[in-house]
Amino acid sequence: MDKIVVTGNGPLNGDIPIAGAKNACLTLMPATLLSDEPLTLTNAPRLSDIQTMTALLSSLGAEVSSLQGGQVLAMSSHDIDNHTADYDIVRKMRASILVLGPMLAREGHAIVSLPGGCAIGARPVDLHLKALEAMGADLDLKDGYVHARAKGGLKGAVVEFPFVSVGATENALMAATLAKGTSVLKNAAREPEIVDLAECLIKMGAQISGHGTSDITVQGVDRLHGATHPVVTDRIELGTYMLAPVITGGEVECIGGKRELVGAFCDKLEEAGVDIIETNRGLTVKRANGQVNAVNVTTEPFPGFPTDLQAQMMALLCTADGTSVLEEKIFENRFMHAPELIRMGADIEVHGGTATVKGVERLKGAPVMATDLRASVSLILAGLAAEGDTVVSRVYHLDRGYERVEEKLRACGAIIERVPE
Ligand code: EPZ
Numbered sequence: 001m002d003k004i005v006v007t008g009n010g011p012l013n014g015d016i017p018i019a020g021a022k023n024a025c026l027t028l029m030p031a032t033l034l035s036d037e038p039l040t041l042t043n044a045p046r047l048s049d050i051q052t053m054t055a056l057l058s059s060l061g062a063e064v065s066s067l068q069g070g071q072v073l074a075m076s077s078h079d080i081d082n083h084t085a086d087y088d089i090v091r092k093m094r095a096s097i098l099v100l101g102p103m104l105a106r107e108g109h110a111i112v113s114l115p116g117g118c119a120i121g122a123r124p125v126d127l128h129l130k131a132l133e134a135m136g137a138d139l140d141l142k143d144g145y146v147h148a149r150a151k152g153g154l155k156g157a158v159v160e161f162p163f164v165s166v167g168a169t170e171n172a173l174m175a176a177t178l179a180k181g182t183s184v185l186k187n188a189a190r191e192p193e194i195v196d197l198a199e200c201l202i203k204m205g206a207q208i209s210g211h212g213t214s215d216i217t218v219q220g221v222d223r224l225h226g227a228t229h230p231v232v233t234d235r236i237e238l239g240t241y242m243l244a245p246v247i248t249g250g251e252v253e254c255i256g257g258k259r260e261l262v263g264a265f266c267d268k269l270e271e272a273g274v275d276i277i278e279t280n281r282g283l284t285v286k287r288a289n290g291q292v293n294a295v296n297v298t299t300e301p302f303p304g305f306p307t308d309l310q311a312q313m314m315a316l317l318c319t320a321d322g323t324s325v326l327e328e329k330i331f332e333n334r335f336m337h338a339p340e341l342i343r344m345g346a347d348i349e350v351h352g353g354t355a356t357v358k359g360v361e362r363l364k365g366a367p368v369m370a371t372d373l374r375a376s377v378s379l380i381l382a383g384l385a386a387e388g389d390t391v392v393s394r395v396y397h398l399d400r401g402y403e404r405v406e407e408k409l410r411a412c413g414a415i416i417e418r419v420p421e
Contacts, residue, residue, distance in 0.1 A: 001421045002418050002419065003391055003393045003419050003420075004380060004405075004417070004418050005389055005416070006380055006392070006416045007383075007388065008384065009384075009414060010413075011249040011250030012252055012409070012412040013245070013252065014412035015281075016241045016244070016253070018234060018237050018238045018241065018255060018256040018257055018282070019233075019237060020041075020232065021045070021231055021235065022050070022234060022400075023095075023308075024196045024197065024231050024234075025041065026049060026053055027170040027174075027197050028229065029053045030053070030102050031174055031197065031200060032062055032075040033077045033106055034106050034224045035106075035226060036077065037078075037225045039075050039204065039229070040228040042071065042229070043231045044070060046069065046070035047402075048396070049093055049400045049401065052089065056093075056099060057077070061080045061082055062080065063077075084110075084145075085110070087113035087144060090112065090115050091113070091116055094123060094167075095167070097115050097128060098167060100112045100132070100146065101132060101173075101175035102174045102175065104132060104137055104148050104154065105153075105179065108149065109150070111146070113144060118372065119372040119375075120334045122332070127165045127168035128168045128171045128172070129146065131168055132148065132154070132172070135154040135176065135179050135183065136150055137149065138150070154179035154220075155181055156179045156181030157183055158183070158184045159186065160187060161185070162187070164187060166301075169194055173188075173197060173198065173208070173211075173218065177201050177218060177224060178221065178224065182218065182220070183217070185217075187214055188214055190301065194211060196229075196231065198216070200227060200229040203227035203229055204225055205221055205224045205225050206221060206224060236306065236309060239265045240402070241254050241408065242254055242257070243381055244409060246274050246287050247319070248384050249287050249385075250413070251285070251286035252284070252412055253284045253285075254284075255282045262309075264304050265305060265313075266283075268313070269285075272295045272316070273287070273288045275288045292319070292320040293320060294322030294357075294359055296324060296326070296327075297325075298326075307329075310374070311374040311377070311378035312377060312378045314326055314337065314355065315337070315341060315379070316381070318347075318360065318363060318382065319359055319363060319385060320357075322359055323356060324356075325354060325357075327353060328355070332353070336375050337371070337378045340375070340379055341378070343366045344363040344364055344386055345360055345364045345366075346363060347359075362385070364387050367390075368391070368392055369394055370393065370398060373400050376398040377398060377401075380392060383416075384414055
């Protein structure tokens with residue numbers, strides 16, 4: 001397992017290219033199962049999670065060719081010859097559950113391992129299953145697997161989600177495209193990744209409206225054809241790298257960034273005293289007057305402040321002027337970066353879903369441990385501004401969601417090295 005060593009080295013200045021969205025790609029890839037014609041994704045990110053999804057789809061009989069260094073994924077599911085998504089792959093990546101809806105819709109049956117929890121929470125999939133049952137699926141849970149059947153195919157239905165779930169919305173949306181009749185997904189997720197999936201499905205011949213709002217309507221069709229679709233820009237990578245110049249006091253242009261992807265996040269940064277300028281290449285970010293003010297943050301479904309940027313924002317607020325309160329409303333255990341930041345001298349108190357952060361003058365480098373994807377990158381951000389060396393271990397978490405993080409930061413002046421553990 002590799003480690004990453006970061007040495008605080010003053011302001012970062014330069015350009016950082018933003019890649020395609022991991023969380024869009026992980027739902028766009030299973031969409032290939034809906035059609036016997038090729039689906040090609042461009043602007044795909046080069047991440048270990050994408051390799052894991054590739055392995056899963058290949059295990060089902062799909063062909064996935066990674067071209068142009070992984071930026072193009074040419075997929076074809078003409079012959080699905082295995083309908084079981086194995087625990088060994090699913091346990092490594094929860095998004096594997098997203099093959100359930102498409103496989104059931106196209107093939108009428110599927111056996112998918114329950115994904116189990118992860119560091120940030122139990123992460124059940126009950127809403128995914130309820131949505132498919134509403135469309136007429138028969139589901140049996142046996143030996144940790146969901147055995148799903150839809151004799152005569154799925155039927156259109158009204159699915160009312162009790163609370164917003166990105167993955168459940170994605171599974172239901174994909175399944176509904178081939179269901180007989182009309183489906184309405186109420187209280188649907190509004191994330192840009194949902195909009196991206198809907199736009200790809202429409203290119204494949206699906207009849208979808210209302211995507212991006214809380215009510216999505218789908219008119220089922222008999223079959224979907226192939227398409228080529230660019231993966232939307234990764235708003236979480238964008239927000240993460242926007243914080244790099246803020247935490248070190250420099251100025252960075254995030255190439256490909258669009259404010260509408262990170263609206264609430266930008267509003268909060270501006271409240272903290274950050275300058276964000278929309279350019280014709282992306283977003284330029286700098287600390288306005290060398291001062292970062294404390295701000296309060298509450299995570300919410302899109303268009304609210306993203307839970308996937310909470311850890312990174314906490315790293316910034318550790319050295320803000322004043323006391324900030326962060327409320328994590330989406331996951332039950334998403335403050336594991338706090339004890340690691342405290343090792344670096346941060347003043348943080350966690351009570352349940354609330355973290356109170358009192359700004360300190362400067363953090364000090366220390367050996368710290370990554371616990372989940374976004375926690376790992378928050379420790380790197382803290383290390384960029386800390387005094388001395390920060391050694392982040394278990395960086396395999398990082399490689400799931402950030403391609404070439406050392407290169408991108410080093411290009412802006414960071415002293416950052418990956419070393420074998
Ligand atoms: C997606 O996870 C993202 N992952 C997560 O990003 C992101 O944090 C999350 O959405 C929220 O935005 C991918 O897109 C691959 P949810 P997902 O269903 O779909 C509960 C990252 O760092 N819930 O919106 O699993 C759930 O436990 C990852 O890139 C149920 O109770 O999230 C959570 O508390 C982390 N039952 C809340 O809802 C269900 O059936 C929101 O989860 C489904 C979810």
